[in-house]
Amino acid sequence: MNKYFEYPNIDLWDIENWKVKINPLFGLIRKIGELPEKSGSEDTNPAYRENWDEIKSRPDYQYKSGSYDDPKVAQYWHERGMRFLSREGGTMRSVTLMPISAPGAKVPLLVVYHKEDYANPFWALRTLEHFSGYCQKAVEKRAYGIWFIVTNNMPDLQRQYCGMLHYDMTPDVDTDKIYLVLDSLYGQGIRLRDLTDFTYLDDRGTPADDPDAFTEEFDGHTVLNIAHRFDEHITPTFTSVTKDGQHDGTVDFQRIYHSMTGKMLMEGISLEFRNDAPDTPEAKQAFLQLGLQLESFVSNGSRWSTFKPLSLIDEPSKRVPLLAVFCGEQPLMTSVSFYYRYLQIAAQGECVVLFLSGKSLVADETPKNIIELAMQYHQIDKSRLYITGHSHWGHIAQLFMRKYPLLVAAVAALGNAPGIPLPTGSGEVIIVLDEDIDRISAIDMPTVIISGCAEAGCMFPINKAVRGFDPGINVEGYAATVEGRAEAWNRRLKASGCTQQPLQAIISAVDSNNQANRALGIPSDKADTLYLDGFEHYIADFKNIDGKYHLRIIGEENMPHVATPSQLDLAWSFMRQFARDQETGRIIEIWDRE
Numbered sequence: 001m002n003k004y005f006e007y008p009n010i011d012l013w014d015i016e017n018w019k020v021k022i023n024p025l026f027g028l029i030r031k032i033g034e035l036p037e038k039s040g041s042e043d044t045n046p047a048y049r050e051n052w053d054e055i056k057s058r059p060d061y062q063y064k065s066g067s068y069d070d071p072k073v074a075q076y077w078h079e080r081g082m083r084f085l086s087r088e089g090g091t092m093r094s095v096t097l098m099p100i101s102a103p104g105a106k107v108p109l110l111v112v113y114h115k116e117d118y119a120n121p122f123w124a125l126r127t128l129e130h131f132s133g134y135c136q137k138a139v140e141k142r143a144y145g146i147w148f149i150v151t152n153n154m155p156d157l158q159r160q161y162c163g164m165l166h167y168d169m170t171p172d173v174d175t176d177k178i179y180l181v182l183d184s185l186y187g188q189g190i191r192l193r194d195l196t197d198f199t200y201l202d203d204r205g206t207p208a209d210d211p212d213a214f215t216e217e218f219d220g221h222t223v224l225n226i227a228h229r230f231d232e233h234i235t236p237t238f239t240s241v242t243k244d245g246q247h248d249g250t251v252d253f254q255r256i257y258h259s260m261t262g263k264m265l266m267e268g269i270s271l272e273f274r275n276d277a278p279d280t281p282e283a284k285q286a287f288l289q290l291g292l293q294l295e296s297f298v299s300n301g302s303r304w305s306t307f308k309p310l311s312l313i314d315e316p317s318k319r320v321p322l323l324a325v326f327c328g329e330q331p332l333m334t335s336v337s338f339y340y341r342y343l344q345i346a347a348q349g350e351c352v353v354l355f356l357s358g359k360s361l362v363a364d365e366t367p368k369n370i371i372e373l374a375m376q377y378h379q380i381d382k383s384r385l386y387i388t389g390h391s392h393w394g395h396i397a398q399l400f401m402r403k404y405p406l407l408v409a410a411v412a413a414l415g416n417a418p419g420i421p422l423p424t425g426s427g428e429v430i431i432v433l434d435e436d437i438d439r440i441s442a443i444d445m446p447t448v449i450i451s452g453c454a455e456a457g458c459m460f461p462i463n464k465a466v467r468g469f470d471p472g473i474n475v476e477g478y479a480a481t482v483e484g485r486a487e488a489w490n491r492r493l494k495a496s497g498c499t500q501q502p503l504q505a506i507i508s509a510v511d512s513n514n515q516a517n518r519a520l521g522i523p524s525d526k527a528d529t530l531y532l533d534g535f536e537h538y539i540a541d542f543k544n545i546d547g548k549y550h551l552r553i554i555g556e557e558n559m560p561h562v563a564t565p566s567q568l569d570l571a572w573s574f575m576r577q578f579a580r581d582q583e584t585g586r587i588i589e590i591w592d593r594e
Contacts, residue, residue: 001254005258005259007266008266012273013238013241013257021234022234023162023230024198024207025161030156031185033154034155040129040132042130047122048125055068059424065086066088066118067086069125081139081142083096084128092149092152094149095148096147097128097138099144099145106172106174107173109144111149111179114131115150118152123150127148131148137219149161177227179218193212198211237268241256241257246560246561247456247560248456249467251454251558255534261534264340268337278332299370301366305355306377309349320380321351321380321381322378323342323346323386323572324374324387324388325388326388327355327357332355338563339355342572371385381579383579383582384579394416398413398416398430399430409578410448410578412448412574412575414450414568417488418462419492421488422488443585444497448575449552449553450556452559452561452564453538457561461519462522463482463485463486466479466480482506486507497544498545499543514527515536520553524542527539532566532570533564535557535558537554537567539570550578552574576590
């Protein structure tokens with residue numbers, strides 16, 4: 001590392017420069033998390049002392065949330081007209097209790113903060129029992145829901161509430177009526193006006209002189225309406241490359257900051273830092289300098305935006321690939337920051353980039369319809385649809401690929417586990433059944449999986465057990481043992497039509513004479529190590545039954561849970577090789593075209 005290597009805006013790696021972007025509710029949320037909580041009956045309930053190893057083997061154990069969701073408890077609430085669900089997102093857990101309402105109904109939401117031990121599989125059930133009085137009140141009315149945000153026995157210092165409130169909100173919530181419960185605060189005799197690092201904005205966005213004047217009584221609770229007040233303008237691209245990001249504890253962050261990787265990441269970070277929206281003069285000018293035209297649309301409640309090379313206007317007969325990026329509910333400028341390298345690739349005239357946003361990207365035909373609209377609207381080569389996404393949205397991209405395989409020419413899943421864990425060991429909301437594996441294995445699907453070697457899920461090496469670091473990450477879902485990881489890896493090989501590998505061959509990769517095989521922890525048909533932008537990238541390729549190298553696994557050393565510019569370059573360089581014949585469904589390797 002050269003600690004003297006600098007570049008414009010390198011000072012933005014210092015969190016102190018982001019204070020103006022921190023959510024104004026932070027001081028209030030932190031204070032609630034610091035308050036002691038009284039012990040409840042759950043501390044003496046013998047039902048919560050069962051052996052965890054036995055609990056994890058039960059079908060109702062949720063690997064995603066690390067919670068045993070006892071079906072008898074779920075049935076109890078269902079009979080009372082309430083729906084119970086435990087969730088995990090961004091390393092934090094939550095429990096929701098929502099009224100079973102008519103389709104399309106919107107109800108107010110109470111937000112309650114609570115501390116539990118994530119190591120206890122009964123954390124969700126304990127939460128409900130701790131707040132049994134709150135829950136029974138909600139049952140009596142069945143006119144509002146309760147969302148318990150549960151931290152791991154500590155205050156929410158990383159402001160995870162911002163992401164959860166944005167991305168995990170159930171569709172039946174009235175987004176104008178989200179009430180933070182202040183019972184614990186007021187019960188200690190603390191008033192909002194006493195708090196530091198807290199600002200309440202009125203409906204006009206003006207800081208309130210007396211925030212206590214805005215509190216309300218709601219079904220016996222003292223509450224504060226926080227609807228439309230939980231925006232966090234610290235870009236995930238920045239957070240991912242700090243100690244608050246998801247990593248295994250081995251990352252040398254200074255190496256990243258003083259590297260070409262850090263310099264290129266900062267291009268997107270600094271653009272978002274100065275522009276909360278894409279329609280500011282600076283953002284418009286940045287896109288114009290790249291030679292890109294931004295257009296935004298809404299379809300079935302989902303936002304989608306495209307960045308098109310302006311040169312296509314001069315060449316009306318030209319057709320280019322469509323790169324569809326699944327990115328969830330995040331603001332467009334966050335997508336721009338995180339995937340800035342994709343915009344630079346589009347700027348070369350290589351493709352049109354499509355950002356798909358919205359919660360309906362999983363359950364219905366919306367993403368397919370959006371992609372078809374984008375293809376009609378722009379000059380797209382329909383044989384070259386490439387799909388991608390990072391983390392959860394990498395799984396969504398793979399789900400889309402499994403639903404509509406003959407539409408897709410190639411897929412790049414970023415920040416995902418290389419293997420496909422069994423449903424009983426999956427740490428994701430999107431699980432992959434054996435029949436899914438069988439079905440997709442019959443279809444040639446070029447696939448590249450790219451992850452950091454220092455992610456909290458401990459993606460690599462595959463032939464070593466998971467290393468636990470961040471208790472907020474449920475590493476069980478990534479197949480914690482060598483045997484589980486090898487099994488998950490063989491499911492990936494089967495899905496891609498490749499020869500599966502014996503456990504001993506996977507274990508023996510530790511002694512391979514190829515550095516990439518050793519780093520990734522698997523034998524491969526061919527492998528290489530590339531040094532790009534300051535870091536080694538370990539690349540392994542695998543032949544399918546037709547002798548084609550259509551499965552690639554890449555790990556980048558020293559990288560946490562972030563998509564680096566080099567990862568996006570490698571994703572694009574892989575995908576752009578392929579097209580899918582629109583008549584036969586066969587994969588065409590571009591250089592084989594006449």
